[in-house]
Amino acid sequence: MSDLSNKAQDVTGKVKEKVGDVTGNDELKGEGQGDQVESKAKQVADDAKDAAKGAVDKVKGLLHRG
Template sequence: MGIADKAKNAAEDLKGKAKEVVGDVTGNDELKAEGKADQTKSSAKQAGENVKDVFKG
């Protein structure tokens, strides 16, 4: 993964955090869950990237 992919993952994580906060503040459980899902997806991509980096190095 390149720098662009890392930035995309970071943006997805931030977007998920924002959705979670807005969902929490507005009482929208669906939006809050969607935010958590976005963060989980971003974390999984990051973990895969870390594994790839280990094998490259």
């Protein structure tokens, strides 16, 4: 999932949470909180994947020099 998509899901979650809070709709509020948690988890996974790819690329570069 792209960074932009994760941010959009986070913003949507924040809006749902606020609307749920203002209207007293606990289900919508909880759904918004869930969206935010899911977005953050996806971002952490994307960051870890990017870090692993960077490490692999670095090792490949070192092997090609040798």
